[in-house]
Amino acid sequence: MNLKSIVVLLTAVAAPAVAGPLGYAICQTGCNSLAVACYGAAGFTMGVALPAVPAVLVSCNVGLGTCMAACAVVALSPTL
Template identity: 50%
Template sequence: MKLQNLLLLPTSFAAVALAGPISYGICQGGCAAVAVACYSGAGFIFGTVPATAAAAIPAVLACNSAFGTCSATCAGVTLLAPIP
């Protein structure tokens, strides 16, 4: 058996590398930007509304829900994406 074949054999069993962490960060950044815009449209500043107050304000509650859905979608889609 050639030395070249011996060196290539272990690499053929290597796991597929994933681009998940990079694309996940980009996706989460997009989600956060949309959440900031949503809060701004509702007249609030993202990150400054206490949880008890957020539960009583329908617009903020909708922004939080959309942000959570977007974040969950990012995790489900981007962390399994292979490197191109």
Template identity: 50%
Template structure:
């Protein structure tokens, strides 16, 4: 997703070595959540209002899968990436 590309760009311009951490992780998660809210809106739903996963349309299931992938990427990349 785009979150990974942003983190890669930031890592590439870092001049001095620093540690990533909770702030980078929070920024990445905010990006993931903004994307899933837009995904839900494009499907005609409001994020947080679809109750039954079995009754959700395929577009909502795809949005949820994308959110899970993005969140997992944040957990493995943003916590360890060098962020200035």
């Protein structure tokens, strides 16, 4: 059996690839963009320290956390 046949055989039986770090990074970038938009819509700037956190920013942060949790699933999901 020659090398080309072996490579074809191994490719055929290989497990599907996962999205991995690139898919995870793309997902996180989308989540952060949405969080910045949420802060902007509420009239605030993301990353600026405030003495008290308004409820609308708490909801933005909860949304960001939910989105980031979904990114963990993207990192482990198969890409066929």
